[in-house]
Amino acid sequence: SQQGEEDPQALSIQEGENATMNCSYKTSINNLQWYRQNSGRGLVHLILIRSNEREKHSGRLRVTLDTSKKSSSLLITASRAADTASYFCATALYSGGGADGLTFGKGTHLIIQP
Amino acid sequence: GAVVSQHPSRVICKSGTSVKIECRSLDFQATTMFWYRQFPKKSLMLMATSNEGSKATYEQGVEKDKFLINHASLTLSTLTVTSAHPEDSSFYICSARVSLRGRRSYNEQFFGPGTRLTVL
Numbered sequence: 001s002q003q004g005e006e007d008p009q010a011l012s013i014q015e016g017e018n019a020t021m022n023c024s025y026k027t028s029i030n031n032l033q034w035y036r037q038n039s040g041r042g043l044v045h046l047i048l049i050r051s052n053e054r055e056k057h058s059g060r061l062r063v064t065l066d067t068s069k070k071s072s073s074l075l076i077t078a079s080r081a082a083d084t085a086s087y088f089c090a091t092a093l094y095s096g097g098g099a100d101g102l103t104f105g106k107g108t109h110l111i112i113q114p
Numbered sequence: 115g116a117v118v119s120q121h122p123s124r125v126i127c128k129s130g131t132s133v134k135i136e137c138r139s140l141d142f143q144a145t146t147m148f149w150y151r152q153f154p155k156k157s158l159m160l161m162a163t164s165n166e167g168s169k170a171t172y173e174q175g176v177e178k179d180k181f182l183i184n185h186a187s188l189t190l191s192t193l194t195v196t197s198a199h200p201e202d203s204s205f206y207i208c209s210a211r212v213s214l215r216g217r218r219s220y221n222e223q224f225f226g227p228g229t230r231l232t233v234l
Contacts, residue, residue: 043158045224
């Protein structure tokens with residue numbers, strides 16, 4: 001099965017700065033999703049980008065997808081202390097017609113210092 | 115909308131006992147639910163896909179006799195960890211996909227809050 005890999009594994013920045021996390025994957029996908037997980041908690045869906053999209057915005061989040069390089073990036077602008085969490089990318093092979101679980105990357109642990 | 119609950123949120127049990135975890139979609143019907151496990155500071159790994167009314171599909175390396183999955187209705191899936199051992203201690207998370215008949219769903223999944231299992 002494919003694996004998504006995020007980098008960096010850990011990122012520590014000052015509040016107010018922008019945070020960029022990257023994700024790479026190995027096979028063709030239908031869409032790629034980003035999730036946030038606070039320590040010991042469940043996952044929060046942030047944004048989904050389809051394979052025919054190149055960029056998507058949601059509030060302070062900006063996601064790009066480069067299917068030729070099989071990579072995606074998540075940019076969080078004007079970071080806040082509450083953004084401290086682990087961020088995972090997850091890929092889906094199919095649009096939903098098949099029973100297809102997500103394949104998660106290893107995650108980036110983001111720390112926003114006040 | 116699209117809320118998924120899990121029960122219990124935390125369970126501690128003795129080695130050799132069985133533990134049942136419930137996953138419910140509260141305000142939508144989910145023909146497909148997924149079970150993941152997450153070890154400390156690790157990513158989520160898909161364990162199995164649960165389809166309502168049929169047998170679950172397990173990922174390679176996941177023992178189906180060890181992790182029993184039942185998807186009895188469109189809003190409930192259960193995972194039973196049988197004869198639990200300390201190495202089964204983990205964070206178990208379920209997700210549910212909205213059933214959009216006739217529409218493309220893009221496989222957006224809604225995740226439960228997780229169940230932390232500790233086997234002594």
